[in-house]
Amino acid sequence: GNSVTQMEGPVTLSEEAFLTINCTYTATGYPSLFWYVQYPGEGLQLLLKATKADDKGSNKGFEATYRKETTSFHLEKGSVQVSDSAVYFCALSRNTGNQFYFGTGTSLTVIP
Amino acid sequence: EAEVAQSPRYKITEKSQAVAFWCDPISGHATLYWYRQILGQGPELLVQFQDESVVDDSQLPKDRFSAERLKGVDSTLKIQPAELGDSAMYLCAISGQDRGNTIYFGEGSWLTVV
Numbered sequence: 001g002n003s004v005t006q007m008e009g010p011v012t013l014s015e016e017a018f019l020t021i022n023c024t025y026t027a028t029g030y031p032s033l034f035w036y037v038q039y040p041g042e043g044l045q046l047l048l049k050a051t052k053a054d055d056k057g058s059n060k061g062f063e064a065t066y067r068k069e070t071t072s073f074h075l076e077k078g079s080v081q082v083s084d085s086a087v088y089f090c091a092l093s094r095n096t097g098n099q100f101y102f103g104t105g106t107s108l109t110v111i112p
Numbered sequence: 113e114a115e116v117a118q119s120p121r122y123k124i125t126e127k128s129q130a131v132a133f134w135c136d137p138i139s140g141h142a143t144l145y146w147y148r149q150i151l152g153q154g155p156e157l158l159v160q161f162q163d164e165s166v167v168d169d170s171q172l173p174k175d176r177f178s179a180e181r182l183k184g185v186d187s188t189l190k191i192q193p194a195e196l197g198d199s200a201m202y203l204c205a206i207s208g209q210d211r212g213n214t215i216y217f218g219e220g221s222w223l224t225v226v
Contacts, residue, residue, distance in 0.1 A: 032213060043203055043217035044155065089154055093215070098143045098207050099168070100215050102154040 002027045006090045006103035013080055013110050021075040021106045023064075023090035031092040033057075033066050033073040038087045038105070047075075047088070080110045115141075116218030118204050124224045130192035133221045135204030137185065145215070146179055146189050147203040155203055161187065194225045 007022040025033065032051045036044040048057030053068035062077045073090060090103040117136045125131045137144065143162055147155035158177065160168040163184040172179065176195070181187040191198055201222050207215040 034214070036217075041222070043220045046214060046216065049212075049214060091215075093207075093213060098160070098162075098213065098215075100145075100157075100207075104154045105152075 002031070002092060002094060002099070002101045004090050004092055004101055004103040006088075006106055008104075008106070009087075010107040010109060013108070015082055015110055015112050016079045017110075019075070019077040019080045019084075019108070021088055021090075021108070023073045023075065023103060025071050025073065025090075025092050027071075027092055027094065029094060029096070031094055033064070034091040034093070034100075035062070035064055035073070035075050036089040036091060036102075038089065040086075044089060080108070082110045082112055084108060085110045115216040116204050116206055118202075118218035118221050120221060121219065122222045122224075124226060125194050127196055127225055128193040130190065131194050131223060132191075133189045133202050133204075133223075135187045135189070135218060137206045141206035142184075142208045143206060144181055144187050145203075145205040145207070146187070147205060147217075149201045149203055149220070151200070158189070158202075191223075194223075196225050199223055199225045 003026045034049045035047040037047045038044045048059040050057040050066035056065045064075045087105045087107045089105045093100045119134050145160050146158045149155045158172045159179045161181045164181050179189045201220040203220045205215050205217045
């Protein structure tokens with residue numbers, strides 16, 4: 001089947017620390033991979049995506065590389081800010097049928 | 113501007129009452145989804161529409177939940193009767209080839225059942 005597993009939180013970091021949130025996936029075929037961010041009381045917003053192996057998605061200083069050999073799509077940021085505090089969701093889609101599968105989310109808190 | 117408008121943003125209702133949520137994509141998209149998100153968890157798919165047809169409602173509690181998308185554009189999700197366990201955020205989302213096969217969410221509707 002299709003599923004996403006991401007590291008459990010919560011994660012607490014000091015401002016300017018390095019961030020890694022692990023995400024691995026199980027999928028049939030060749031899925032697209034996504035990271036979404038959710039701020040308190042809001043819907044999920046697309047952060048970045050990658051559609052094929054070895055693609056790197058990037059946005060707002062965040063990066064993730066589609067690794068087919070390790071079935072992973074880890075989210076990284078070199079220097080986090082307080083404003084990055086949110087919940088991060090890894091997701092995959094099987095392009096056939098427009099079906100999406102979400103991880104359980106990782107809560108990040110950045111302290112000054 | 114958000115891809116998807118949802119209303120109401122917040123709703124408090126008493127147990128056993130009926131409640132409805134409305135979703136209006138800013139422009140036409142073939143695929144529309146309703147998700148439920150319980151606090152602290154990831155989104156759970158309730159129903160997926162392709163145009164006006166339901167393509168997946170396997171996780172929709174059909175004894176109390178209903179969803180429709182009559183003209184293949186906007187959509188409503190109804191709960192009757194509401195139960196305490198229905199308290200959650202209800203998210204509408206859209207995707208399609210014109211959006212790079214990426215899913216875009218509305219801001220959600222918070223439901224509290226008392």
